[in-house]
Amino acid sequence: MKNNKLWSLLVFALMLSFNSCVEDDGIDQDSDCPQLSFTQDGKVLFADFEELNNLEVYEWFVNDELVETENLQDQRDNKLDLSTYNPGTYNVCIKAETPDCPNGAEFCKEIVIEDENNESCPNLAYSREGDYLIADFEGIDTLGFYAWQVTGEPLDNESIIENEGLDFQGDNKFLLTNLQPGTYTICLISESTTCTQAEPFCKEIVVENTNNETCPDLSFIVEGTLMFANFSGIDQLGVYTWYVNGQLVETEDLQNQDRDNMLDLDSYNPGTYTVCIKAETTDCPNGTEFCVEVVIPEPQSIDCSVFDVINYKDTIAIATALSITDIDPNSIIWTIDGTAITPITPRVARLQDHVNQSGTYEICYKAVSQTCGTLEKCITIDYQG
Numbered sequence: 001m002k003n004n005k006l007w008s009l010l011v012f013a014l015m016l017s018f019n020s021c022v023e024d025d026g027i028d029q030d031s032d033c034p035q036l037s038f039t040q041d042g043k044v045l046f047a048d049f050e051e052l053n054n055l056e057v058y059e060w061f062v063n064d065e066l067v068e069t070e071n072l073q074d075q076r077d078n079k080l081d082l083s084t085y086n087p088g089t090y091n092v093c094i095k096a097e098t099p100d101c102p103n104g105a106e107f108c109k110e111i112v113i114e115d116e117n118n119e120s121c122p123n124l125a126y127s128r129e130g131d132y133l134i135a136d137f138e139g140i141d142t143l144g145f146y147a148w149q150v151t152g153e154p155l156d157n158e159s160i161i162e163n164e165g166l167d168f169q170g171d172n173k174f175l176l177t178n179l180q181p182g183t184y185t186i187c188l189i190s191e192s193t194t195c196t197q198a199e200p201f202c203k204e205i206v207v208e209n210t211n212n213e214t215c216p217d218l219s220f221i222v223e224g225t226l227m228f229a230n231f232s233g234i235d236q237l238g239v240y241t242w243y244v245n246g247q248l249v250e251t252e253d254l255q256n257q258d259r260d261n262m263l264d265l266d267s268y269n270p271g272t273y274t275v276c277i278k279a280e281t282t283d284c285p286n287g288t289e290f291c292v293e294v295v296i297p298e299p300q301s302i303d304c305s306v307f308d309v310i311n312y313k314d315t316i317a318i319a320t321a322l323s324i325t326d327i328d329p330n331s332i333i334w335t336i337d338g339t340a341i342t343p344i345t346p347r348v349a350r351l352q353d354h355v356n357q358s359g360t361y362e363i364c365y366k367a368v369s370q371t372c373g374t375l376e377k378c379i380t381i382d383y384q385g
Helices: 002-025
Strands: 038-041 044-047 057-062 065-071 079-081 088-098 101-113 126-129 132-135 146-151 160-164 173-175 182-189 201-207 220-223 226-229 239-244 247-253 262-264 271-281 284-296 308-312 316-320 333-336 339-341 348-350 359-369 373-383
Touching (some): 220 284, 226 316, 308 359
Antiparallel strands (some): 057 065, 057 088, 088 101, 132 173, 146 160, 146 182, 226 262, 271 284
């Protein structure tokens, strides 16, 4: 009996000792760790926890990558700026270790960076009609700039870029007949101050061999009421024609001395006109065309500030005086480096008609207006020949 009592006392003592150990192990080992946290204001995160000013060092992590260390000795700012990060979702954490918290503490949040610029970006799109790709997305009439981007093996890994939009007075079309037969990736791209990351619209386009037809790539510049044909190979194209609203109005023939590659709508009433140039050649028996919608505005009061000279492709200078209607044509003087020249028309001068070597030239246009007096503007052109 005495042995049994002794054994019972030993068991009871062991149970007390075990219970005491369990209670000690239940103490919160993280109670001495700093309770970290941060707040968000737009794309900037601010550390704002209670022990911030007593914590010597803590660190910022983005997607588990250390991006910044905040040290009390370095005049830290206790913030993380995410304004340079691309739109997306990021896991952002602040972490710290102290002598009382050797295993470390952390606080994490999912931070979403919105794409603010894309709010005003249109959804680019185009469709194919025969030999043309036609841009036909909503908002096309308000977009200052977009472009066709063409890549593919037939281009030897190079790209073709054709600018469109209000700033370039484009026709919203891309002509496929100028491409060699093959498969291309053709995209619409856009970038502007209000739309820096528009989503490109791309398609695989197959260009087939149609009797080896090769058509000239026609184009012209619109300056007020003046259309000026300006495309590669114009001096080798024997004949092409101007149309206004589908009606033939002028034929440009290399055999005629009065060919000026221009069409002036100055005599047309205010309104919107579809102006086209068309051509057929032996290599292009089905013909090709280039069209632009041209708006002739209602007459306005004279604004002397619109007097200007514009350089096109380092070869053509056009004087713009769109609302200065009382300029005396006999007063107009063009000069190149101070030497008077004879322009193509009173408002258009072509540098290559007057210089024969590359270099920098100053072109000046001077005229007299009854309302504005003597007007003069000069531009400098780096001519490549």
